[in-house]
Amino acid sequence: MGVEGITAFRVGFSALLLLAIFRPWRSPITKRDAVNLLIYGTVLGMMNLLIYRAFDRIPIGIAVAIEVTGPLSVALLSSRRPRDFASCALAIFGLYLLLPFDGGPGQLDPAGIAYAFGAALCWALYIVFGKRASALRGGQGVAWGMLVASLFTVPLGIACSGAAMLAPAIVLTGIAIAVLSSAIPYTLEVIALRGLSQGLFGMLSSAAPAVSALAGFLILGEMLTASQWIAIACIVLASATSAWSARIRN
Template sequence: MSDRDGILRPSLALLGGHISVNLGAAVAKNLFPVIGVEGITAYRVGFSALLLLAIFRPWRSPITRRDAGNLLIYGTVLGLMNLLIYRAFDRIPIGVAVAIEVTGPLAVALLSSRRPRDFAACALAVFGLYLLLPLDAGPGQLDPAGVAYAFGAALCWALYIVFGKRASTLRGGQGVALGMLVASLFTVPLGIAYSGAALLAPPIILTGIAIAVLSSAIPYSLEVIALRGLSQGLFGMLSSAAPAISALAGFAILGEVLTSTQWTAIALIVLASAASAWSARSVKVT
């Protein structure tokens, strides 16, 4: 198998994961007024943990003490990333929140890079993010807490890449299943405490299951494939397409109209991701 073929499959898996997670996020935003951010996070993480445990049955293979430590950090940042980005969605537009969040994987890509052309691709993506953010609208247009939550999610995403890469070495989907279990141990009780009996309404349960499948079970399983086949830097750079996919999902589901500047930003981010994937032909997968 050629280097290009070896990178294509995990790259497509990562793209599919981003499409799924952003569709789920757009659907979830409609439920924020009903059961709150904490309730949505509980459904997303809790149902995802149950699904992944049933599918992969991670208890069949023992794990080492080192793996347990990695999974503890991986699962913790996974749960925090879900909670923080939903808090950001509740206060600022989805496209803006994801544009801020993607600075996490971009930082990983920059720190992992060793070649000037990777820095050029990163710079192109950063310029696209600059155009995507409504910096000319004035500081009062964005909720400071929402921006802070998005940057917190960015930090969690960076840590997720690092420790997810280590967890991806476990058998099958064992790493993502156990990581989601760790995440559920604090997000589910938090959601129950916040939303209470509202979580048990049948329409909410059905929608919550759909959100869990779209936002966590599918994308995190696909990202295990991506993390196993891509270097940390390439994974981070390809993830820079997330704001573009998020903006498109917001337009399709929430009716968010994109400006010409935002479309330009999307084109730049997609171009940066394509350039990174092209240059990765000669990158040794680690």
């Protein structure tokens, strides 16, 4: 079905589910809230599109390791502690091991890397504007945000994937993906953002690259080199260290 099609299913069905559950139109929003929700929804949709494009070109664990530098940057930019500078250096070293500087065996697709970095930027903005959206009542913020994301991802998916999206098995899979990877997680994230700082929330994602790499290996048979596993471990350690530092500050 393609990247655009699966993104359309993930975001589109999630928007319908969240709108039905939270009915956000029952509470008015201010003009400032509307602007925040517009940005929040846009980066949410772009983050989904870009990370799926990255998955299509490079191993999942590596794509998520690059993507997690987005929330890592949010935490590091909010701190001036020496420990956090050390975390930044460790993350940079991990990226150095991942990126195809030498052009040798195991070189990654540059386009896949670019998409992953684009998703990282969107994830950083998602945390910033998601924090603001979390101030809205109930699941109002995530419901409106998902609707905004669907306004451009769904038409794009239909244009690119067409009739392939109508196959019954694809529809059922799309609904499952929408519930398990968007509707539930994004709702829980917005709830969590109410009580956590941006930095601490961002760094609680520190295990994501390792879990993704393991899932890619066990389910998809994606094989990583020793240096790529070391690179992922460096980024995970950098994220975990920053998470601990943020926890101390809070």
